[in-house]
Structures are given as structure tokens and as C-alpha cells.
Amino acid sequence: MPEEKQSIHLRPMIERDLPAAFGLSQQARWPHRLEDWQQAWALGAGVVAVANGETVGTALRWLWGENRATLGLVIVDERYRGQGIARAMVQTLVAPLADYQLHLVATEQGKPLYRQLGFIEQGRLEQHQCRELPAREAEPSPEGVTLRPASPRDLSTLAELDFAACGMRRQPLLETLLSSAGQALVLERRGIVVGFAMRRRFGHGNMIGPVVAPELASAVALIDALCRPCTGQFVRVDTPQANSLGPWLVARGLPRVDTPAIMVRGTPHRPDPGAVQTFALVSQALS
Ligand SMILES: CC(C)(COP(=O)(O)OP(=O)(O)OC[C@H]1O[C@@H](n2cnc3c(N)ncnc32)[C@H](O)[C@@H]1OP(=O)(O)O)[C@@H](O)C(=O)NCCC(=O)NCCS
Secondary structure: OHHHHHOEEEEOOHHHHHHHHHHHHOOOOOOOHHHHHHHHHOOEEEEEEEOOOOOEEEEEEEEOOEEEEEEEEEEOOOHOOOHHHHHHHHHHHHHHOOOOOEEEEEOOOOHHHHHOOOEEEEEEEEEEEEEEEEEOOOOHHHHHHHEEEOHHEEEEHHHHHHHHHHOOOHHHHHHHHHHOOOEEEEEOOOEEEEEEEEEEEEEEEEEEEEEEEOHHHHHHHHHHHHHHHHHHOOOOEEEHHOOOOHHHHHHHHOOOOEEEEEEEEEOOOOOOOOEEEEEEOOOOOOO
16 A cells, blocks of 8 residues: 555664564464574674564675675565565665675575576575484494584684685674584594584474585485484475485485575685585575
8 A cells, every 4th residue: 555655664673673573484484483583683684674663574684704695584574565675675785785795595486576686596495394303224424434523612613614615704603503503513534524514493493504514425424413313303404406415305204395596696606626515504594
């Protein structure tokens, strides 16, 4: 309605907006808990759209180093869609980031907007999950590889591996995740840390991610070890399709439930061939 449109304005997101933001993600049937919003907001910055005193839209961005950023949690209240609110929020966030490489994971509904703003699809993400993880025999670890719990002393190594895999400087994110993870593992080869993985509470239960590893067999060893304590529980893994982890996840009892688009504006990061890769994201918003 035109009179509603006139009274809508944007402003920076503040902590008091989080319960309303949580309400919007519930309306969109997204699994985020209030704690997940809290963590995402604390690591980045956002804008909200306000109509007649009510928060009716959210969009957030996270800066990871000098010229990399991710965008996410873009939601508009069903009653206010189709009025340009999402476009205005995202434009507000990206306006100061003209030189940045921007990365996001887009739903089908979000894709047209991001295409308009210059984002290009760079492949698919596979969301795998199950309500009750079945029990399975443990996978044998690849030759010469050992797993051990990650400790805060590993943080800078994890940040370097993460940077090699995704091109983003995300030490503050990894520090937050490491301190709140249910389980975090590093993978060593000849005493050198060459991969890592974490399991934490997110959404409906356990989220496994990030997972950074030199190849598929090592990623499988890490994820299988993190799955073992979760028999009978909700487990989710979001993996880039290009990394071919999907078939193993399905065989492990984690069917694919969605394949949103990975979209990038700017030159995409290309990890060195033979270097570590990201086998599971932190989350779709944080990538
Ligand atoms: C995606 C979403 C945020 C769009 O919000 P919105 O405020 O309605 O979007 P806008 O009005 O700013 O529209 C921007 C563009 O998106 C496209 N778009 C929006 N709604 C559309 C629809 N129902 N069908 C097709 N295209 C649509 C159009 O290209 C539109 O541009 P145009 O008006 O010039 O044609 C909203 O639908 C939503 O909250 N969906 C659920 C959560 C979600 O999927 N978020 C995206 C995460 S990546």
C-alpha cells in the first residue's frame, strides 16, 4: 500500500532488533535460534527496515580482511515484499564496499535481486541434514593422518588454513566458533596441522562446519569423527557441490535437502590447486 511504503525507513541494526529479526526468520521458516542471530550480529553489521515502528526487514554483512565480505540474513516480512525493501537494504550495505569481493549464498527468491546488483552464480551449495543421525561403523582415517582436539593455541594456524581455502581473514569468527564449539578437531600429517573441523549448536541441532581439509578423504575423516557422538541427533552439513562430499554425506545418512546458489561479486577466490579446500561452510550467511 502506498501509505505504508512512505513510512518505511532504514537504520543500522542494533541489539534490540534481534528478537524481531528472529521473528522474521521464523516467518521465513529458517532454523536460526535467537543465539544464532546474536552471534552473527556481534561479528558484523546490519541494517533493518522499519515500518510504523515495526522491524520488517533485515540484512547483514561481515568484513573479513581488507577487501572481502559476506552478506546474509536478508529477509523481508511477507506483508512488505515486492516494494524494493530488500534492494534498498542490500544497496545500503554494499555501497561502501565497491572494491570488495562479496560472497553470499542465495535462495531462489533472493537470486533475481543479487543478479540485479552484479552478483554472478559461482556454483551450488548442498545442504545435507537429518533429524536422527544413524549409527555407522567408523571410517578408516587416511594413511599417515591423525586427529586430535583443537586448542586455542591452534587458532592462528586454523585462520591461515581457512584463509588459504576461502581467501578471507576470519580469525575473529574462528575464535568465536572455537570457544563455543561442542567439538573441534585438527588433522595432522607428520605432526603438522593440515586441516580442521568444528561441530557446534546451530538451528535445529548440530552444525558441522567449518571443515577445511587438503582432500576429500581427510574431510571425510574429520566429519565422520564429529558425527560419531551425534547418533540419534539432528545433524547438518552445508558443502560446496564442487567438492564432491555430497555422495558420502548421503551414504552417512545425511540426505540433501536444498541446493542454494553460491554468488560472488568481484573476482572469485581460487585456492591453489593442491592447497586446502573448504568442505563445509560455517553457515550460509557467514559462508
Ligand atoms: C528475497 C526477499 C528478501 C526479497 O525481498 P523484497 O523486499 O520483496 O525484494 P525487492 O522488492 O527489493 O525486490 C528486488 C528484486 O527481487 C526480485 N523479486 C522480488 N520479489 C520477487 C518475486 N516474488 N518474484 C520474482 N522476483 C522477485 C525482483 O527482481 C525485484 O526487482 P524489481 O522490483 O526491479 O523487479 C524476500 O522475498 C524474502 O524475505 N524471502 C524470504 C527470505 C529469503 O529467501 N531471503 C533471501 C536470502 S538470499
